Amino acid sequence: MTNKGFTTQLIHADRQLNTIEHGGVHTSTTQSVLFNFDRAQDLIDVFQGKQAGHVYSRSSSGAVTALQNMLNQLEGGVGALCFSTGMAAIASTLFSLIRAGDHIIVSRFLFGNSRSFMNTLADLGVQISFVDVTDVRCIEALYQPNTKMVFCETIANPVTQVSDCEAIGRFCQEKNIVFMLDTTMTPCYIFDAKKVHASLLVSSLTKYVGGHGNVLGGAVVDSGLYDWQTFSNIHAEYRVADTSQWGLTQIKKRGLRDIGATLSPDSASRLSIGLETLALRMSRACDNALQLATWLNSHEKVDKVYYPGLADHPQHFIARSLFSEFGAILSIELAPDADPCVFLDRLQLVLCATHLGDTRTLALPVASTIYYENGPDGRADMGIAENLIRISVGIEDIDDLIADFEQGLNAQ
Structure with missing residues (x-):
């Protein structure tokens, strides 16, 4: 095959x-935790790796x-x-x-x-x-x-x-x-x-x-x-x-x-x-991510976009040599006068949630959630700005995604 x-x-x-x-x-x-053996020797052989089989579902x-x-x-x-x-x-x-x-x-x-x-x-x-x-x-x-x-x-x-x-x-x-x-x-x-x-x-x-x-x-x-x-x-x-x-x-x-x-x-x-649908979902999500990152990169309310598919990404050429697509994760820093929470609350299609790789597009404020325990110095060492927003791009229609981000940004 x-x-x-x-x-x-x-x-x-x-x-x-x-x-x-x-x-x-x-x-x-x-749903069985245990597996019965008609011959005790068969159980022994599976335990000792001499025969394939399952003896207890914690192991296999x-x-x-x-x-x-x-x-x-x-x-x-x-x-x-x-x-x-x-x-x-x-x-x-x-x-x-x-x-x-x-x-x-x-x-x-x-x-x-x-x-x-x-x-x-x-x-x-x-x-x-x-x-x-x-x-x-x-x-x-x-x-x-x-x-x-x-x-x-x-x-x-x-x-x-x-x-x-x-x-x-x-x-x-x-x-x-x-x-x-x-x-x-x-x-x-x-x-x-x-x-x-x-x-x-x-x-x-x-x-x-x-x-x-x-x-x-x-x-x-x-x-x-x-x-x-x-x-x-x-x-x-x-x-x-x-x-x-x-x-x-x-x-x-x-x-x-x-x-x-x-x-x-x-x-x-x-x-x-x-x-089974990994390729179909991944292809659509990566394509959406590249289009969304490109659009966000030209928006006046966005200071910085982090996405390997953009030509100005520090490792863009490494990414091109390694991957057939650039992935479906990107992050943005809003303009200094913008409030990340206000922006996220304005989004209607995008979910505010701590997860990634979903069919739905998700976003969250990074510094105050998943990296809060690292503290300001730890976040700075990892390159995480205090107003950073992570976006996991899903498989929605790209026009709908862009429209949602546009109304959210223009409300700032």
């Missing part, structure tokens, strides 16, 4: 990749496995794991692979919750260096013998800084360290993470994969490009015959199983269905 178009693959992936009963086109879900279930198979095929990886949220995927992966005394180089533009978790790791004895990831030279300058990983996002939320992913990937190859990349803003439809030699791809499935604001989920995919035999933190019990699975096995055992951030079968089913 690899020679088929992207959406064709998505539409038929479930029934072609997974075992489905009674001719269904979607993997069935089960049919619907979740089906979704993992689809995500892995799309990314061309060697395996995938799903979690209850995107933050659960990030936290479980890092808790599983990183130890006290290790050093991680991290984007200083990292999303607020992810950055907060890095502070938690620091409290546990992990050395964290926050850095400008738009220039690989900044990363190179921070490398030290105990550096185990570089972690960044493709496009930062909310100021849209674009990581120099190709150069970072080359650097991580040279130093033989893990390149963990958050691809939430740039799903596989617009970005091929293997081309930049990313090792682990993490994402919030809640966003563009689910796409409708009705389900939470997260995932990590192993691209197969990192040699886990060289990673000293893999425990002896997970160093089994298939070396490509060492990393994922440890994440599954020490992260998913032990921490327990399990994706429910019902959520997995909803995400699988949302995945």
Whole structure:
């Protein structure tokens, strides 16, 4: 099926990749926590990894496995794991692979919750260096013998800084360290993470994969490009015959199983269905975002527009080399005399909500909400102005979106 178009693959992936009963086109879900075995030896063999199967739904279930198979095929990886949220995927992966005394180089533009978790790791004895990831030279300058990983996002939320992913990937190859990349803003439809030699791809499935604001989920995919035999933190019990699975096995055992951030079968089913229309929704949202950003960039009531698709964006040419589309997130700074709350309250079509990747266009004041805990100095370090408004562009008709923003801005 690899020679088929992207959406064709998505539409038929479930029934072609997974075992489905009674001719269904979607993997069935089960609400059972436990799974019965007629032979005790079969239960033992599944527990010991000698036989495929499910023993307890905290660790695995049919619907979740089906979704993992689809995500892995799309990314061309060697395996995938799903979690209850995107933050659960990030936290479980890092808790599983990183130890006290290790050093991680991290984007200083990292999303607020992810950055907060890095502070938690620091409290546990992990050395964290926050850095400008738009220039690989900044990363190179921070490398030290105990550096185990570089972690960044493709496009930062909310100021849209674009990581120099190709150069970072080359650097991580040279130093033989893990390149963990958050691809939430740039799903596989617009970005091929293997081309930049990313090792682990993490994402919030809640966003563009689910796409409708009705389900939470997260995932990590192993691209197969990192040699886990060289990673000293893999425990002896997970160093089994298939070396490509060492990393994922440890994440599954020490992260998913032990921490327990399990994706429910019902959520997995909803995400699988949302995945089918990823390309259609993403294409429309990205096209809307480019048109809206261009229009806002010429409006007298808008001081600044942050969107990688604009020619004056600092990483515009990096974005052009990495992505087939520029994403559907943009942010704006209003003119100094404009009140962000008054503007947002005037919008009639756009929802004021803390979410992104939805079919609906959403907007919120950044500094006073999702980045409030970072404080003024922390926000300044991430390039977040106090009057910044983040906009997640949906799939509405573009003329309606522009009309709504126009009436909202003209009311200032």
